[in-house]
Amino acid sequence: MSRGGWRRRTRRRPYRDSLVGLALLLPCLVVVLLFFAYPLIGVFVRSVSDPAPGISNYVEIFSSRAFRNILRLTVEVSLLTTVGCLVLGFPVAWYITTLEKRRAQLFLVLSTAPLWVAILARLYAWTVILGRRGLINDSLAAMGLVQEPLDLLFNTRAILIGMIHVMLPFMILVLYSSMSGVDESLVESADSLGARPRQTFVRIYLPLISPGLIAGSLLVLIMSMGFFILPAVLGGGGDITIPIYVQTQIRLFKWGIASAMSMILLIVTLALFALLTKVFDPKSVVVGGSRR
Amino acid sequence: MRLGKIGQRVLAILGNTVVAFLVLPILVVIPLSFTPGTVFDFPPDGLSLRWYQDFFGDERWISAAWLSIRLGVAVAITSTALGLLAAIALTRYIKKGAFLVRGLLVAPLIVPPIVTAVAVFDIYVRVGLLRTFPGLVVAHTILALPFAVLLIESALRAVDFGPFEAALSLGATNRRAWRMVVLPGITPALVASAVFSFLISWDEVVLVVFIGGARSQTLPLRMFEFIETQIRPTLAAVSSLIVYVIAAVLTIAYLRYRRSISSPDRT
Numbered sequence: 202m203s204r205g206g207w208r209r210r211t212r213r214r215p216y217r218d219s220l221v222g223l224a225l226l227l228p229c230l231v232v233v234l235l236f237f238a239y240p241l242i243g244v245f246v247r248s249v250s251d252p253a254p255g256i257s258n259y260v261e262i263f264s265s266r267a268f269r270n271i272l273r274l275t276v277e278v279s280l281l282t283t284v285g286c287l288v289l290g291f292p293v294a295w296y297i298t299t300l301e302k303r304r305a306q307l308f309l310v311l312s313t314a315p316l317w318v319a320i321l322a323r324l325y326a327w328t329v330i331l332g333r334r335g336l337i338n339d340s341l342a343a344m345g346l347v348q349e350p351l352d353l354l355f356n357t358r359a360i361l362i363g364m365i366h367v368m369l370p371f372m373i374l375v376l377y378s379s380m381s382g383v384d385e386s387l388v389e390s391a392d393s394l395g396a397r398p399r400q401t402f403v404r405i406y407l408p409l410i411s412p413g414l415i416a417g418s419l420l421v422l423i424m425s426m427g428f429f430i431l432p433a434v435l436g437g438g439g440d441i442t443i444p445i446y447v448q449t450q451i452r453l454f455k456w457g458i459a460s461a462m463s464m465i466l467l468i469v470t471l472a473l474f475a476l477l478t479k480v481f482d483p484k485s486v487v488v489g490g491s492r493r
Numbered sequence: 494m495r496l497g498k499i500g501q502r503v504l505a506i507l508g509n510t511v512v513a514f515l516v517l518p519i520l521v522v523i524p525l526s527f528t529p530g531t532v533f534d535f536p537p538d539g540l541s542l543r544w545y546q547d548f549f550g551d552e553r554w555i556s557a558a559w560l561s562i563r564l565g566v567a568v569a570i571t572s573t574a575l576g577l578l579a580a581i582a583l584t585r586y587i588k589k590g591a592f593l594v595r596g597l598l599v600a601p602l603i604v605p606p607i608v609t610a611v612a613v614f615d616i617y618v619r620v621g622l623l624r625t626f627p628g629l630v631v632a633h634t635i636l637a638l639p640f641a642v643l644l645i646e647s648a649l650r651a652v653d654f655g656p657f658e659a660a661l662s663l664g665a666t667n668r669r670a671w672r673m674v675v676l677p678g679i680t681p682a683l684v685a686s687a688v689f690s691f692l693i694s695w696d697e698v699v700l701v702v703f704i705g706g707a708r709s710q711t712l713p714l715r716m717f718e719f720i721e722t723q724i725r726p727t728l729a730a731v732s733s734l735i736v737y738v739i740a741a742v743l744t745i746a747y748l749r750y751r752r753s754i755s756s757p758d759r760t
Contacts, residue, residue, distance in 0.1 A: 222586025229579040229598060229638065237601055237635050240612035247615075289511045296508030299495050303751060310747050312512050317739045318519055319696050321716040322732035326521050328720065329729070334532045336521060369515060388494045398497065406494045427605030430698045434720055444607035448702070451611060463608045474603050 244460045251457030258461035272465075275442040278357065278432075279425035282364040286372040286421050287414070289365065294376035298383075309377065313370045320367065324434045327363050328354060331435075355437035363435045364425055371424070372417045379413020412480060419477040423470055519736060526729035544730035554715065554731070561695055561712040564626070568633040568694035569687040575634065576641025576686055577679075583642070584649045595642070602639040606699040609635070614703040624706035632700045637690035644689070648682030649675075 248258055262268040297308045315323060330336045331353040338350040353359060383406065391401040429444035436445070443466045450459035496504055529541035548554045579598060583591050601609060613632050614623070622628030652675055660670040698713040705714050712731075719728055 218586045219589075222582040225578040225582035225586065226594060229575045229642075230594070232575065232631060233597055233601070233635060233638065236613060236616055236631055237609065238597065240616035241604070241608070243615055244608065244612050289514070292504055292507035293511045295494075296504045299501065299504065306750065307747065308508070308512060310743055312515055314739070314743055315515050315519055317692070317743065319713060319716070319732070319735050321698065321713050321720065322522065322728075322735045323519055325716070325720055325728045325732050326518050329521050329525055330518055366515065366518065369511070383494065385494070398500075402494065423603075427607060429607045429610075429702075430717065434717070444605065444699075447607050447611060451614065451703070456615075459611060463605075463611050466605050467608050470603065470605055 244463055247456050248460035248464045251460065258457050259465075261458065262461055262465065271441050271443060271446050271462075274357070274440065275426055275444075275466075278360055278364065278442065279422050281361055282368055282425045283418050283421045285361065285365040286368050287418060290369055290372035290376050290417065294373050294380050297373075297377055298380045309374075312373045315366070316370045320430060321434075323367065324363060324431060327359070327366070327435060331359055331362070354435065355440075357436065357440050359435040360432050360440055363431050364428065367428075367431060368421045368425060372421055375417035375420060376410070376413050379410045379416070383409045415480045416477060419473055419480075423473045423477070426466065426470060426473075519732075522729045522732040523736065525726050526733040528726065531725060544726050545734075547725070547727040548730045548734070551727075553710070554712075554727070557710050557712045557715040560626075560709065564629055564633065564711060565691040565694040567626075567630045568637055569691040571630060572634045572637035572641045572690040573645075573683055573686045576638055576645050577683065579638075579642050580645035580649050583646055595646075598642050599639040601635050606636075610700045610703040613700060617704050623704055624709045626709060628704055629701065629709060629711070632704055633694040633697055634690075636697060636700070637693045640689045640693070641686040644682045644686045645679060648679040652678040 249256060251258075262272075293308075293312060297305050297312075300308060328335070332338070333350040333352070333354070335354070337353060338347070341347045342350065387405055387409070388401055391405045392398075396404070427444060428442070429448065432440055432442045432445055433448075436442075441449075443462055447459045447462050447466075450456075450462070495501065526544050527540045527542070529539050529543065579594075583595060587594065613635075617623040617628055617632075622631065654675075657670050657674045660674055661667065665673070696713060697711075698717055701711050701714045702717065705711055710718075716728060716731060
């Protein structure tokens with residue numbers, strides 16, 4: 202890579218270069234500042250000024266029991282999704298690292314294929330499977346196992362199943378790239394030095410892949426908290442998560458409380474994201490993956 | 494790390510089961526899309542294409558799909574064009590503040606979609622972009638830009654600018670040097686950015702729920718409203734059509750990839 206040429210040029214005309222740079226950035230900046238950053242600041246302002254100036258919206262959120270339930274449900278569902286994805290994603294990612302290259306590629310394609318299918322098609326499939334006249338209830342009834350159809354859809358459990366199904370591919374990708382970056386010679390030398398398999402796993406393998414475990418978990422957690430469509434489709438009337446609540450309040454033009462809820466969600470997301478960048482440099486995923 | 498023989502077998506069973514959990518539920522819509530009745534009957538009493546006819550015969554479905562395609566193409570073009578300009582600026586012209594600019598452009602990736610939706614809805618009400626095609630293009634471009642900028646910027650950083658400078662010093666115009674030397678190196682990234690941007694727009698629901706509406710109903714929005722109000726399996730036909738396209742694309746991509754990794758081994 203030789204960039205010496207243009208470095209010389211920039212040194213010669215630094216003023217002109219930054220003008221050109223700014224001109225090139227202008228369209229992007231206009232769009233993102235005007236239609237994203239500026240109204241986002243507006244949301245914050247609304248949260249502390251509507252209906253009255255002050256932090257009354259936030260006080261209300263944290264003092265009312267109904268609001269605390271919304272927060273708790275959102276966090277609970279997101280945490281359970283994360284755990285579910287870890288438990289299910291771990292064996293898959295590990296299994297793929299033990300396969301020869303072609304089969305590994307096939308499994309990677311299969312486990313990430315759902316990501317390419319429109320989210321609503323995936324959710325619709327779950328309503329078909331879990332519905333009162335759906336696949337599971339029909340089969341159970343045909344086998345004579347149940348008299349009344351089970352209520353599998355429109356509840357928190359349905360949300361959880363859907364969330365895990367939607368998030369799992371991300372977890373598998375992160376875990377796989379972290380596991381395939383492990384230097385096998387470390388594992389082998391532990392083996393040859395007489396470590397039992399469990400010791401090798403706990404003392405050598407787990408520490409080596411722990412950044413991937415943490416990053417995958419944080420990624421899934423962050424995305425789960427912001428999910429709106431999924432709980433709206435698979436959840437029941439009582440399953441109000443933060444995003445669902447925000448939407449219903451906007452529909453009722455209660456901007457203040459909706460903005461405050463949005464801000465809480467945003468702050469938690471940003472805090473988790475800061476943590477993510479601390480424990481995990483996104484570039485190392487690429488490097489780890491290509492080393493194999 | 495490989496396991497012993499039994500461990501490996503357990504791992505294989507677990508791995509295959511979980512992958513089946515990922516893939517099979519999506520395929521459920523296919524048999525349903527061919528049933529003659531309105532609910533899932535298994536085994537089905539006969540095959541029927543009525544739900545596909547329902548989709549192709551309904552003006553609202555077709556116009557929603559057509560809107561989504563146009564929107565996706567528009568977003569692919571704008572986000573890739575804007576992303577290219579920004580990436581050029583970030584790699585070759587901006588030194589100070591590049592970090593900040595990149596942070597700003599990538600932020601929509603991190604901010605929860607519902608929060609972005611509230612913000613965009615708010616500004617659109619005020620400037621009159623609500624339920625308009627340009628409004629949808631701008632909103633989706635904001636979501637697609639992070640991918641466009643990151644993809645194109647990393648491709649530009651990998652380009653060797655030596656030949657570019659050589660072309661310039663040998664008398665090529667700036668534009669010609671870009672077209673002949675730099676462009677071929679970043680074409681794959683431009684294509685990837687366009688495809689990604691299209692897919693992001695194609696599958697975006699949250700913002701559209703807020704800023705779309707009766708006259709600007711995209712396919713995902715129509716699916717969302719349909720799923721909430723109807724039980725007709727027309728959605729099974731729509732979902733199946735989506736699955737067919739994705740399966741075809743992934744199969745072709747996988748086969749091409751297989752050929753590309755197997756051919757160097759033989760020589």
